[in-house]
Amino acid sequence: MTVEYIRYRIPDDTGAFEQAYTRAAELLARAPQCVDYELSRCADEPGAYILRITWTSPEDHLTGFRGGDLFPAFLAEIRPYIAAIEEMRHYEPTPVRGAGGAIPTLYEWAGGTAAFEQLTGLFYAKVAADDVIGPLFAHMDQGHPRFVAMWLAEVFGGPARYTGERGGYPHMLGHHRGLAITEPQRRRWVNLLLDAADEAGLPDDPEFRAAFTGYLEWGTRLALANSQPGATPPADAPVPHWGWGVAPPYRG
Numbered sequence: 499m500t501v502e503y504i505r506y507r508i509p510d511d512t513g514a515f516e517q518a519y520t521r522a523a524e525l526l527a528r529a530p531q532c533v534d535y536e537l538s539r540c541a542d543e544p545g546a547y548i549l550r551i552t553w554t555s556p557e558d559h560l561t562g563f564r565g566g567d568l569f570p571a572f573l574a575e576i577r578p579y580i581a582a583i584e585e586m587r588h589y590e591p592t593p594v595r596g597a598g599g600a601i602p603t604l605y606e607w608a609g610g611t612a613a614f615e616q617l618t619g620l621f622y623a624k625v626a627a628d629d630v631i632g633p634l635f636a637h638m639d640q641g642h643p644r645f646v647a648m649w650l651a652e653v654f655g656g657p658a659r660y661t662g663e664r665g666g667y668p669h670m671l672g673h674h675r676g677l678a679i680t681e682p683q684r685r686r687w688v689n690l691l692l693d694a695a696d697e698a699g700l701p702d703d704p705e706f707r708a709a710f711t712g713y714l715e716w717g718t719r720l721a722l723a724n725s726q727p728g729a730t731p732p733a734d735a736p737v738p739h740w741g742w743g744v745a746p747p748y749r750g
């Protein structure tokens with residue numbers, strides 16, 4: 499991944515410039531080498547623009563896109579503005595990145611640690627009485643509901659306690675290895691957890707539940723796959739982080 503920044507200073511007719519880029523953007527949108535793009539206009543200085551384009555790699559940009567079928571039409575749109583370019587360079591992303599506090603995490607939206615502990619307490623009571631998955635958990639550790647609450651809290655943006663105190667992803671993986679979870683068992687796990695979410699009074703707005711259920715689908719399908727005899731999942735990885743996805747919280 500590489501990020502190209504192009505800074506322009508457009509002396510006049512910024513409207514024509516933006517229209518040209520609106521047309522050029524249609525070609526970026528079709529380019530398999532282009533991850534995303536954004537044109538920003540300076541709030542303080544009319545005519546100053548920054549275009550950010552994320553490319554899959556510098557070679558894909560310079561050889562793939564520039565040497566490809568879409569480039570002539572792209573160039574035709576932006577050619578009149580080449581002389582107005584002040585900087586055009588590739589930048590490598592650094593690990594310094596992340597979301598700010600403007601959007602609450604799913605962990606905060608759910609109600610924090612207490613909400614996840616209530617959820618897993620109710621869930622494992624149901625599990626214990628369930629004929630399809632109950633037997634899998636017959637010998638589970640007393641602390642299991644609290645440990646899974648820690649895992650879920652960390653996944654949804656809460657404190658990294660499962661990583662810090664419980665051994666992180668490798669420890670969780672070790673518990674699933676060899677269980678040979680079946681699809682009916684996976685589905686029962688999801689159904690009981692969703693029942694417990696209703697009982698625990700977790701937020702039931704569409705955006706939260708879509709994101710929450712999305713993780714459960716993803717996580718249980720991985721748990722099933724990794725639990726099969728002969729599975730070769732990565733031995734180490736960070737605890738995954740799950741966000742709102744395409745639908746951020748609805749605030750009216």
Ligand code: HEM
Pocket residue numbers: 631634635637638639642645646649650664669670673674677679683684687713714716717718721722
């Ligand atoms: C999103 C899906 C899932 C998550 C987040 C999850 C999470 C976890 C975690 C964190 C542990 C280890 C707890 C500890 O530190 O002691 C664990 C253990 C376990 N999980 Fe899962 N799990 C998922 C899906 C499933 C499914 C679908 C099944 C089976 C139907 C399952 C069965 C088990 C069992 C049997 C254990 C060991 C329990 C014990 O004996 O202590 N898990 N799970």
